[in-house]
Amino acid sequence: MKKPLSKTLKRFYGVGDFGFCMMTAAELSLFMLFLTDVAKFPLGIVAAITTITGAVDAIISLFSGAIVNMVKPMKWGKIRSWLLICPPIVLMTFIFQFSKIGSDITAAVIVCLGFIISHAAWNLATVANVSLVPMLSSNEDDKIILTSRRGMFNNLAKVFFSYIGPPLAIYLGFALHNEVTGYTILAGLCALLFCIGYFAHFKMTEGYEPTQEEIRKESNGEKVKAKDLIRNFLTNYPLMVIILADTGRTLVNMLMSALAGYYYKYIAEDMGLFPLHLFITACAAVLGAYFAKFIGEKLQAKMSCVILFAGITVFLVLGRVFYQNVPVFMFCLSMVQFCVGGLQALTVVLYSDTIVYGEWKTGKNTASFIMGMIVVPSKISQILKGLIIASALAAAGFVAGAAPTPELQVGIANAYIIFPATGALIASLLILFGFRLNSKKVAEMQQEIDERKCTSAVKTEQIK
Template identity: 30%
Template sequence: MAEKLKKSVIYLYGLPSFGFQIFIYVELMFFSAFLTDAVKMPVALAGSVLMITSIFDLIWVPVAGIILQKSNLKWGKFRSWLLIGPPIAAMLYILQFLKIGSPVTNAITACIGFVVGHLVFDVYYSAHIAMNSALTSDVEERVKMSANRGVFNALGSLTFAYVGVKAIQAASIAFNDPARGYLTVVIMVALIMVLCYWTFFFLTKEYAFRGTTLKSQKTEGMPIREILKQLLQNPPLIGLLLIDLGRYVGKFVVLGLSFYYFKYVLNDLPGMAIFMTGLTVVILISATLATTVAKRFGPNKAYIGALCIFIAGLLITWLFPLSPTAFKIVMLVSFVGYGLPDSLVVAMYSSCVDYGEWRTGKNARGFIMALLTTPIKVGNFIKSVIITAVLASAGYIADMTPTPELIQGIKNGFCLFPAIIMIIGLIVFVILSRKMKDMDNDIASKKIKTELEII
């Protein structure tokens, strides 16, 4: 049995996630604004940039998983990417937010920076996630690291919400140029991100080859076809991907439709700022409770129970007319159902790696852990479809007088549709995750058999 991990490794496992959150939030919140308002790109051209980059963002998920699975660099299969990936991604991120030449030239540089950059950071992001199962086989250590990642994720989001947005505004005013303001903050967050990943890289030096094969040892590489088959032969993984997809759709739709909900349904647009801050705080609190809850009920049951809270909150909001205050209370409580699973999900993907190895005799850790980003990217795409459909069906025009059709459409998009997607994912997950018991029973029986042989 491997030695227990140092506490510094366990409790700072989430440090790269902190850097990644403040790094990527510039793009999540301001990339389209940078294109249209800072670069003065025509809307049609900016829309083309967003569409092209979104398509590649989806394509890169399996590609990054295959690269990670088949690579084996000298500082450890997964750990190496923490060293070489972040500085490359940082330079490409700067290119993405660099105003240069005509709008068409900017469209090209933004696409290159985004497309190549996202492939790079999909690989090193997944490498960090994969280290959860590579560093230790101890379930308790995995859950602690997963929960700490959730805490650092929330802290990163909260830090950017308070500091990053203001920094962009201040830099834009100081330079009297929004483009230079964005670029300045991008450089700052890129440096912080690199430092966070490199810190964890050095912390894990003595564990570089845990759960992997030494680069000097000859191994039979897994063919790409065999890597892809790992998904089809892993029912618990399919169930986890679907339930996680529902959870992310819920989060992204809530974030994407909040402006319309507060403006047209609640008539309380100023309350949106308090609501958004409250969501981040709730996610942070949920992350701190995740280890205790998982220890008491187990990661799977904790995830299922939390998601039921999320679904219940959305359905209550859809069924009953709520005041702005009551709405905030119900939704903030329900977001425990997002935050708690977010802190457990890495450990759950690690269990799917174990199941895949038990079922097939082959370890596809890199590929499976890279799939963690699939629900995020597909969920973001589904969010865009829901929001577009809701607004189009109600004939939405900016600042229009709220009609019953618009109000009901927003409520359906905000509450009902995500709840339905989550319910479907929950049912599939409950059914498919039962397969995990086959592995647990087999391991338990082998353990008993070994003990009897010793006696």
Template identity: 30%
Template sequence: MADKLKKSVIYLYGLPSFGFQIFIYVELMFFSAFLTDAVKMPVALAGSVLMITSIFDLIWVPVAGIILQKSNLKWGKFRSWLLIGPPVAAVLYVVQFLKIGDPMTNAITACAGFIVGHLVFDVYYSAHIAMNSALTDRVDERVKMSANRGIFNALGSLTFSYVGVRAIQEISKALNDPALGYTTVVIMVALFMVLCYWIFFFLTKEYAFRGTVPVTQKKESMSVPEILQELFHNPPLIGLLLIDLGRYVGKFVVLGLAFYYFKYVLNDLPGMAIFMTGLTVVMLVSATLATTVSKIFGPRKAYVGALCIFIAGLLITWLVPMSATAFKIVMLVSFIGYGLPDALVVAMYATCVDYGEWRTGKNVRGFIMALLTTPIKVGNFIKSVIITTALASASYVADMTPTPELIQAIKNGFCLYPALVMIFGLVVFVILSRKLKDMENDLAAKKASAEN
């Protein structure tokens, strides 16, 4: 892999992520609302749909990694999925947001579209992530692509916040049918997502088999147990999964408890809209700065330092009484600690792929890169536990008077609990990532020996 990648490949590496963010945000923000308000599904039935789909969403992570690792299609091991996965997922996504028959029938179709669709999502999403390390072994190119993905992620979130939400409202009103409004928007974002993936597919034609074995040659063959064992031979990967889990718990809890914090702690519910927009802008700016910061400090130190900012912001907010304005400033600054690592994380998983191959001689790039979604899904589950625990500890009921117990419970859930999860992940990562030094020293020694 001596030749440098084309600039178009490096700078448009994040394009599929842009399309995916706009695509998936309909589900993240409106799936439950579609079930209860558009389809008029009973709350208990809608809750069952959400629970069943969440369970499968967790199960599919290792399954998708194994599928990606063991597949080897004609257009490139990872690149092929960018062509065939998105259109299949698009159809299933429409099924998920389609009003058909009575509520029970709709529950079945929504579950089917979600369950099968998310398995497909996980495979092609992970294939795109895996291409970061497959396309190049240059650290600077990996970091640039990872940072550009972070920028496109933030742009996708921002675009949907301004365009997607309004589109659902306006189209539903124009059609005088909320369910059909959701379905129409889903079709539009699904087509746009497919286009983004296909553009990058064609951009990478000449790099189709970089870092992999062409389909015409002998296939990379490992059994499922061998693939799973690679996780336990890779301490830096375990550390990265845990530190990343803490980061996502921090983000999801902040987003999930923001309503309660602004309403009961700050008494400034209108300020929540400005705050949420500010978070997206901060993440965009952080992603833009990621390449420069990584060049100065290195990806691992930049990640750890940024997460310390996030933790410090949460602990300061927990300890110090603040006005609404001071709270917004502290939290927006602290969210640099989420946004900057988000732009570097793909490059760091790529390093774990290198470490695994260096230690065992086996390349399980597809499986390892698919694990990137594990902290997201586990973090979302832990978020639900934290929010439920915090509110239940103060016997919360809607529109209750903000008692000292409620205010402290919300602050604990918003600040203290996620900070503790992040501190644990940070400590474990710092300890386990030291193993990377062995690989770096060995490769440096081999390079020096070759030059002499």
């Protein structure tokens, strides 16, 4: 019997994601703008940086869940230990992602190394953090509570970042007479919040996971091997479906964040509205995460995701039609973020359902490995984002700082709307027709798993 969720967990689980989302908000909102307009890398080098880092990061992320699942438990437990080990590495390397040291080539290499090392460390920490959800949860209600709180803190970070992010980077750059340094310091502050937040998660989950010493004394179960992970993945078709569908969500989020600055600089031609846009859309995402609990209870997680993905497509199409009307465009993008906020919470429930399916299918619990797959869609989207933005800007004749042309404005609008709308539509159809699990089936599978374990335990006792 699992320990019931404490009041602290019910209220404050997700505070670690606040710091993490501050970092990702800085990357999603400012990284491309930093490369092109602050560091002023040529577009060819920008494309190389985003493609190389995205590809390497995607490859590394594939193994993050396997590493957490297979590495022997460390001092503070199999999962919680990673929350202490990885964040300091992120803090020391993430700042170099927003730097320009030396020539364009040298600086690009440093940016790539900072990106790859920091992301490798935060992938492991993120896998451990999200693996806490099935570890802590006793039932579906617990999962929804934790994922909803996590989604709320994620999106609250976006609200906070919209206030302090871009303005702080600009102020620091002005005060220090170095625009690049302003962005470097902002990155460091966000990484520091990440470290503090994950330490808070580490402390509030104390007592919910066996420590290394306790595992040594009590462990007598079978170890999960690499072949078990591979078998689980290859036979777990619902997991493959949700990974592909979730790529649609992360692509929407990344393109919305990365291109917002370009929209207000080159289409609205009023960067003063950029922080307001970030604030309003982030508030909409917070509301989406909050109402996800009620939507999920009413419609179940699967159908809720189908409807929310469809909603994204509809509002993006409307946004493309009215992209030159800033208030209407901002409203449409706010509704998109409402849907994204809801999906951020509910897709985690679908991932956790595939844990049950995988164990039912193979007899092996590979929870950390499967929850580690959550980072894969964002890595795929990272590659697609870089290619889409760099290609769209190049095709539209983008030149940093130059006066916007009608062709450039249309190119930015198309990259902003058409690609994510297509991804969201495909995701909606994939979940509707391809994800065949529901709460009833998952409950039946879990009951069968429990019966198998009970039978196995009885046989073991009889042998002894």
